[in-house]
Amino acid sequence: MxxxxxxxxxxxxxxxxxxxxxxxxxxxxxxxxxxxxxDDFLLRLGDIQIDGPEDFSENIDLYLSGEKSIDAHLH
Incomplete structure (x- = not known):
């Protein structure tokens, strides 16, 4: 059936x-x-917002490695 x-x-x-x-x-x-x-996948990606320090995109490698701390910049 x-x-x-x-x-x-x-x-x-x-x-x-x-x-x-x-x-x-x-x-x-x-x-x-x-x-x-x-829905277009790329359009949905464009809607994503990240709350972080102003230099996050420029120094993402430093944040990922731990050389810079996100917590220190959010206060």
Whole structure:
């Protein structure tokens, strides 16, 4: 039995109120699916914000090696 057939079998057992709730969930699922399909990975990366010292990007190697401390610059 396919997934679609199993879903239909389960749906047939629902009352009207449960069908309305299921329909709302399906609409929400489809809206999220449509929204995520349009998301571009690079656009999402561009939305990332990092809170750190002003020279973080210039000296990331020093921060990663421990030569500079992020804590010392955030106070």
């Amino acid at each position: 396919s997934t679609k057939e199993r879903l239909l079998q389960e749906i047939e057992q629902l009352d009207d109120e449960e069908l309305e709730a299921l329909f709302a969930l399906v609409q929400q699922f489809l809206a999220e699916k449509e929204h995520s399909a349009g």
